[in-house]
Amino acid sequence: MTTMAWISVALLLLIACLLARPTGHYIAHAFSNERTGLDRWFGPLENLIYRLCGIRQENQSWKQYAMSVVLSNTLMILIVYTIFRIQGMLPLNPSGVASMEPSLAFNTAISFMTNTNLQHYSGETGLSYLSQMIGIVFMMFVAPASLLSVAIAFIRGLAGKPLGNFFVDLVRGITRILLPIAFVAALVFVALGVPQTLEPTAVVKTVEGATQEIARGPVGSFLAIKELGNNGGGFFGVNSAHPFENPGAISNMLQMLLMLLLPTSLPFTYGIMVGNKKQGRVLFVSMAMMFLLFLGISIASEQAGNPALHALGVNQMQGSMEGKEVRFGLAQSAMYSVVTTASETGAVNNMHDTLTPLGGLITIANMMLNTVFGGVGAGFLNVLMYAMIAVFLSGLMVGRTPEFLGKKIEGREMKLIAVTMLIHPFLILIPTAIALFTNADTISNAGFHGLTQVMYEYTSSAANNGSGFEGLGDATSFWNLTTGIVMYLGRFCSVITMLAVAGSLAAKKPVPETSGTFRTDNALFAGVFLVAVLIVGALTFFPALVLGPIAEQLTLLS
Template sequence: MVIAFLSVIFTLLIVGVTLKPFGLYMAHVFENHPTKLDKVFLPVEKLFYKIAGLKTEQQTWRSYVMALLLTNTVMILIVYAIFRLQGILPLNPTEITGMDPTLAFNTAISFMTNTNLQHYSGESGLSLLSQMIGILFMMFAAPATALAVAIAFIRGIGGKPIGNFFQDFVRAIVRVLLPVSILFGVIFIALGMPQTLHTIITANTLSGEEQTILRGPVGSFLSIKEFGNNGGGFYGVNSAHPFENPNGLTNLLQILLMFLLPASLPFTYGKMVGNKKQGNVLFASMATIFVLFLTISMISEFQGNPVLNETGIEHSEGSMEGKEVRLGTAQSTLYALTTTASETGAVNTMHDTLTPITGMLALGNMMLNTVFGGVGAGFMNILMYAMIAVFIAGLMVGRTPEFLGKKIEGKEMKLLALTLLIHPFLILGASAFALFTPLGSDGISNPGFHGLSQVFYEYASSAGNNGSGFEGLGDATPFWNISTGIVMYIGRYFSMVTLLAVAGSLVSKKVVPTTKGSFRTDQPLFGGILVGTIFIVGALTFFPGLVLGPVAEYLTLK
């Protein structure tokens, strides 16, 4: 137990020291400062612009939005076509047939929106070609899009020109995503992940049976899967598969990669808007919620499943159903909380099997969608909550709320309120609809209260663009494919558009000079108000659902 907690603390410390330097590096990249590596990066960037025939002049926020929406939609259509035609395209060693239309619809949206919800199994659903130019392609394009949008948003509220989508997109790939992915891809292979194009090998086992082993280019897949907060597995069971996560060290590095982009963005923000203290406050607030959730989950997992414990078997290692021995209870729980907080969706343990309280907090991370959140999208949500917190605090003292010296007025508040409401509306509305019809409720695999959690989890994961699941849910049906496809799409782009509109509106406003009466947003007090706002505004919406699902299940196990 003590060693387990220590290992978690060390992991978080290792993650902690990397965040700030990385955040500052990103500020450097997106403020277009020259670096020593320009000799390498510039030609690659120019190659992209040349292939695409694009220029990189300043855009208005409207043009920026059009560029991002259309680019992503075109990519969805291309990848949809690849999935449908994979049966007749090359690089298909296991002779996989074309994907069913609703599944291809779901999968293309899923990977473009950084969700990586997988209603197929990697081993049997995708050809090697689809894994590469479909999945891997989008694993770069999706986080690059989100990172670009978040940077544009930061520029806007900082009062700077909004930038050019294509330039931000290409720089995100060339200067952030590719170098880190290459480095960690090679490290992952050294630590035991396969990396080969010869997929199938048959072994004659010790017991005299035949065992088919599927390999593939796993190392290169894993680095961008985690770093881009993608989370889609090469194999069906994701990072629980021994090839996708061979030991404690690969597990540690995956946790580091999941946090690297979303949790360093507050520092990027602080640098870019010239208010480092505020960036620190935002980071500390989110970190506080994370540590709180993690501590409760660790205690819950180590207590194990009371019903199984009653049979008299030894259970000091914690609940092991749905976990891997080499990873252990502590690192599995940390991974589960990290993947939901960072909206990555990679799993190294089966979330359906988590004890009810841990399951609830994993679900809670996705419902709040702001405890760091996914790359870009999550940080925009943090800023949305920060502005709402400023507004609420302003109402209490009777002053016009200001954020970074700019007045938050009616127009911005309407857009922020809409953004805030769409997330619960998608999750609760879609869950209610699914439970209403047998098309949805037939998918439930675990009886009792947990069944409700399964449905909630699926839509919370879709709306938050997470992608993990309570995987017992029989979700490979047209109903689930289409409904989660729509939820993922709206969950992704609605808030990007409304929040860029907020930035577009703020960018032209005059800065109000700070006076003694101004409400400071770079102090711990503001952090407290922010966390309070997130819990009251964000969490209470979902409270009835959580009581009926995980809390009720917890009480029945006692």
Template sequence: MGSVVLIIFIVILLAKPVGLYLAQTFNTERTRLDRVFLPAENILFRLGGVRAINQTWKRYAASLLLTNVFMIALVYLVFRLQGILPLNPAGIKGMDASLAFNTAISFMTNTNLQHYSGETGLSYLAQMAGVLFMMFAAPATALSGVMAFIRLLAGKGAGNFFVDFIRSITRVLLPLAFITGLIFVALGVPQTLSPSVTVQTVDGGSQEIARGPVGSFLSIKELGNNGGGFFGVNSAHPFENPGSFSNMLQILLMFLLPTAIPFAYGRMIGNEKQGRLLFVSMMMMFVVMLSLSMVAESHGNPALNALGINGASMEGKEVRFGPGESILYAMVTTASETGAVNTMHDTLTPLSGMLALSNMLLNAVFGGVGAGFLNVIMYVLIAVFLSGLMIGRTPEFLGKKIEAREMKLIAVTMLIQPLLILGASAIALYVHAGTDAISNQGFHGLTQVMYEFTSSAANNGSGFEGLGDATPFWNISTGIVMFIGRYFGVITMLAVAASLAKKRLAPESIGTFRTDSPLFGTIFVGTIMIVGALTFFPVLVLGPVAEYLTL
């Protein structure tokens, strides 16, 4: 328990300074950081033909989307052709078309859903030139999108996508990933291009031990909220997570950027109090959900307790970490939409599984780097709108009136996730191609299906792992859900910010409802919970809640 409190305390300490650094990085004005990074960036700008002109929001969104589609197509070819490409000492064959389609979209959308076993599904070239490349490109895209959104709200224009994209890598992701990668290697994580090694076991047999460039892979996996594991069992593998210090560092990296963005937002819009309020509100929600999950897991399985077998549930958990750090990891990875796992979520008790699932359904308890904060502001605008209705006044946000155009865009954005999750789950439960993959019938089977599509739509990538999802049906369906779930909300929220940016600033008066007060924080949290409950409560009752009641 002490380690859990310590990790949360360190996260709180780091959030503000990292947030202020992000604000300085994506500021439209020249800063002291330019002296360090600009010479190298100018070379990249010249090579790419990038001109640092301010784009309209439509051009910014088009640049973001088309660049990502091009990279998906490029990496798809790498996956398909890996069998004849170099750096393939294990002789791994090219991926199946549907699996390559799923994997390319998965890593480019920051989802990292893996329908293959990490160490046996990809060559070293595919891991580094495909997966590792996208592990930088995907969070850089999301970080660029949210910074353009914040600048539009602040009335500074969208900026330039390509400039933001390069700065996200050169000034944020690459330096932090390089430093933490060295730390992981020092802690015992392998970093080599040598093939797997054959060793003799104590009983006289032989065993193939996989290895590879894991250290560099691991650092950006966590920092960029990617989550895909080099090994099939992800961070439950001792090479990917050797001990308590590596486990703690992974948790800190997963939470570093999502918890920092509210402070960057507050500085960039000129209202640091509002940024701090959003951080506190989300941290309170996270702590409550974490506490409930730890209580549920510490009580173990009710059916076993009835037989006199009491104690915390250790099923599916690493004895190196125990229930405490395992549950913290599970809640952080779903709250930050990372998807890495150090315990198998399929073995969580029903209530713990429901809370991890709820993090992804809400996608606003911090959420992933960039895209999660767009969901947070979506709920903020809904809360402002509802508050305006209650007091009979036109709702205002940052001095701009929220009117029909903005609310239509927000309503569509809010509805797309439940449509993707519930619609795709309904199809999967209707056709044999979907139901044949379920390994547990009844309520748990329903949760397996819903978790898979929730993880895809929320760009999380973790899974219950009891689902037989390495089939064309699941590859194609989750690939489509991941793509729409990623880009639809980014584009519509940029449209909302651009619409607000065009409006005149309304002078503050005695009737203005402040969005940086504790009262608004309460309404904001209530809005998230009520909207989430109204949307997903029925299916949660049919899944984890029903499973808990029948144990």
């Protein structure tokens, strides 16, 4: 790979780092309980929304907060499910799209409400304009705002403050953060060549005299919130590999920055809200190190190309180009794959099924760990969970009751954390085993890669990522139902357990810091944190990875 490609990697990381801090400050400001200058700007609109919706700005207990999140999100799933089921009879359906069948509507509604955006329908033909707008785009705003709210409430709990009110946080997340940034980003995307029109498909006569139909639509507005909210669902079937959904390297870069913006900012928001900026920085740096390691492996593997094609005498100077686009080339494709799985967005600009085995392994590992930044809110909750595990492990080693931010971590919290940690592998490995026994015929790439295909689907669902090894024949009711359930549990189980941890910590009296306190804002802690993440991840998933991508890589070499 050329020097230019490495420079572009450095550029992405540099800009992402430069944006993270001010954005983190802005988020802390936006969710502050005190009156801020932002109230003057957003107050009138927000007060109108509060009035229209009957929202009272009063604090909730952790149980009320968790109830509000789960109940409201579930109800929204039901509403949108109903819209999908009867879209054929509703207005704004110029192409006459039929109503969705039950299992697909179930899967799609859960998928977008859980910020997963796994798509078992076809982007170009499965949804009416009405469903796209008030179903999909609506959820693309509400889903990330919901978990952003939970993360903020959790941090408030850690800081010993009341958790706040879910609906107030939800409204602020949309009006102050998602909507303004998405609006500006959408216009920039259109300027770069992304269509934004309500006109139907264009018909042209090609140079060789054939007729070509060109699908288009309001792509720009969709794309902006897709990336910013870590949603990832594509307007078109091939997502951001489609030239209309990602016309060049600048739009590609902008998409990666949008995906990283909120996940990288939250450690800084956290630092401000709990009054320990150094700890926020330590968490940020730890995650950035994992990210860099994974990026390096991915680029090296894709650059090395496919050994089986080397054997045929194919010139692979460009790296492995199967499933990739020329305008991105190797570096911008590998970077995108790592960013989209690290941020749990799930947008793709190249086909992950075609990645070299080790490149594919990196994408799946990102989703298994689910802590290399992670999606809006959800990822940061995971990071804090691992931070507490790290504190707990250190406490065991020195024989002291572990403390985090001056609060003792005791039996009750550790039980809740252990449950949260175990749900994720359970939701990935058990369904994978069931699917391999009952639905192995839906695998499109036989052999070891087939295992990876199935495992990727459930990992992506459980981590609420939404990308796929798309060769898998997943448009069946078995896949619709099982991944639907996995996405739902993957999203909301940890919301309840983690808010319970926050509630329990908020009620505790802080213990004074002494010279014997294990510090959680230095390099030693970063090391313990990283080791905790990697060891827990490796112990849980390594056997499955050996049978999938690692075995495939070895067979290609032989």
